[in-house]
Amino acid sequence: MPRRHPVVQVVIIALTVLAGSPVIAGPLEDASAAARGGDYPAASRMFRALADQDNTYAQYNLGVMYAKGLGVTQDSAEAMKWLHLAAAKGLAIAQNDVGTMYRLGWGVARDDAEAVNWFRRAADQDFMVAQNNLGDMYAMGYGVQRDYSEALKWYRLAAEQDSPYAQNIIGIAYEHGFSVQQSDADALAWYRRAANKVYDSSHLTLMHGPQYNLAAMYAAGRGVSKNNVQAYMWFTLAAKLGDVKAPDLPGVAAFGSSKQTALEQRDTVAALMTSAEIAEGEKLAREWSPHPVVFIRPQAK
Template sequence: MVVVFGNPFISFAVTLWTLASVLPVSAGRFEDAEAAVNIGDYATALPLLGTLADQDNTYAERLLGIMYIKGRGVPQDYAMGMRWMRIAANKGLADAQNEVGILFQRGWGVERNEAEAVKWFRLAADQGLVLAQNNLADTYALGLGVPQDFGEAFRWYHLAADQSSSYAENVIGIAYEHGLSVGQDYAEAFRWYRRAANKIYERPGDTWIHSPQYNIGAMYASGRGTAQDNVQALMWFTLAAAFGDTKPPGPLGIKLLNTSKYTALEQRDRLMALMTSAQITEAERLAREWRPHPIVTIERRAK
């Protein structure tokens, strides 16, 4: 059955227009403009960017689009932001193509058009841009602008996961935990959650699904896919809360996946009530000492 939701999650809390993500170019003036933007010196940045844009500098055109979209140094103007972003996107810049897709998907500065958003996501995803691969995967997962197709969604999630996307790895873990397009397999879900949880999560504000730190904590707490371990569970719930997984789940997650209604803080407190002070102290120590240490590969079990 095709399930279509009117409130898509594609761009929830993603840093879609991070100023630092603009690719460097040889022109020193662009680097000067970018540095000025990063410190909030828009009076210096805007004239430099305007001159560069007049010279067909694609990166300056994209950055001007960002400034209008975010209202940095200029009044916020989505239509003007789209204008500049389209110029850069039409020249083949993957970051700009992805952002044009977001603008169409949200209806910012242009009439909302989910099918047009998919077109731009695909152009950027075909160039290997991880953000676009995840956004394209999301459209297939929810049937936004394309027929719902979990198989195609997870093809793109896997491509993003191959580039170490913690969001994609987390979604793949959810697929195995809930049996979406794959056989339900708690051990496989745990392995994907572990791979994502050992990194800084790239979408900490998403609420349609919990963070991988939360998800792996829940598996330790219940003993699904791994040995039950309250100390490990408390460590991961503590980290999930520290990384921002502190809001109730959104209605999309509840409807699609029956996402747990408890926040990481609530899970932490519920778990602590079942533990000794020594166990709590150990879990808190593990959380304090945790450092990102990506697990690059997933060992697949023989079937």
């Protein structure tokens, strides 16, 4: 993997309604329905009643509500309490969120080694987001000795589950020859896989998203015949999906991120195109539709 310090993929803890056990499926579904309908005070009361009965899924959802301040006063320590209870019983999504809490020091003292421990538990259950998070920890050497090969192992597992984040990073590795044999063809293939999905790049500060990276390959004719229309299309989509800032200087220096934004790159390409070619690029961008991504959420054992 790159000789760099990529940004940890901070998982935004979100209210995720999980299937309940058959015994209390009715009450849990009532609580879930209240949450989906935006009645968070009622949902929090119902989740608490079930959480007090040791229901794993209710404990997780109650923890999320405290983390987000939904229907209750935001309280990271209380969130950690409930998330930890669900995580200790093997719920992968809770294990990943506990790892995130330790990584960020929310409701608990920051502890990267403990974050790695919880990310690994979830990743071992094939939880895709945790596989990405564990890959990030190995890539940066946070909580573990830096090991790019180990990082790439976890990114590949996430990529097999169609994670555009992981697929983009693998593309970067092949483009620059980081811990793999440099290959423009392989880089292009991985960028294309990632770029054909909706991918919010706005949170990235050290790297561009896959739509940008794919556009750059077309613009330069690397791994594919040079094609300004395709480059224009993909730079347009990159900007639309949030890739509108230049990466931080460490990203520029460490693994070759371009200082130019997607819109700047698009304008550079446009200067080489006819009006008809620009119109075609804009048409392709308007007509583009993403491939669906199916997320697998392992249940508690």
